[in-house]
Amino acid sequence: KNEVEQSPQNLTAQEGEFITINCSYSVGISALHWLQQHPGGGIVSLFMLSSGKKKHGRLIATINIQEKHSSLHITASHPRDSAVYICAVSQYGGATNKLIFGTGTLLAVQP
């Protein structure tokens, strides 16, 4: 079982829809990251969370530390939101903040 699980793996939405991507993890963490990667492109850090909720534009990320669960929400989705969204965690303790990644959610927003 992977230490970081994402669902769904693939998601197709119509423009304007509200989208939720889920992430569950099984290790103690110091932070959780949501990353975006366009096809063939680089990785952009969207959010870093250690508790609560963050909002940036149409994107909202929440985390529940007790349940070891995080969600990424996209409101009023747009075709330009089409990308792979990756959940990653920095494991608590130790000397490194290396990331452990989920397998990603491929989002396609159709006009």
Added chain:
Amino acid sequence: DSGVTQTPKHLITATGQRVTLRCSPRSGDLSVYWYQQSLDQGLQFLIQYYNGEERAKGNILERFSAQQFPDLHSELNLSSLELGDSALYFCASSPQSDYGYTFGSGTRLTVV
């Protein structure tokens, strides 16, 4: 521009060859991480350097090595290349003070 610079962006080379990937971290960041993204394995941690010293090692092959120089730029050396080494190699940097990450745009390595 994220502030993390990776060169080259694309690299095509033959099996058995050796290549060097370069990363300049965001100004002020002391940690550099190298990650490999392949179709079958996803994103995997290779190695981390902090202020010139190796901090952590992940699934890095013995054919691969890295270093971080006094100016904090880092190089990832891949030798005796195999077809399976074809992947996207990302560098990321983070400051000492928190867990924030900034990724470079990656180097796409194709081994033919």
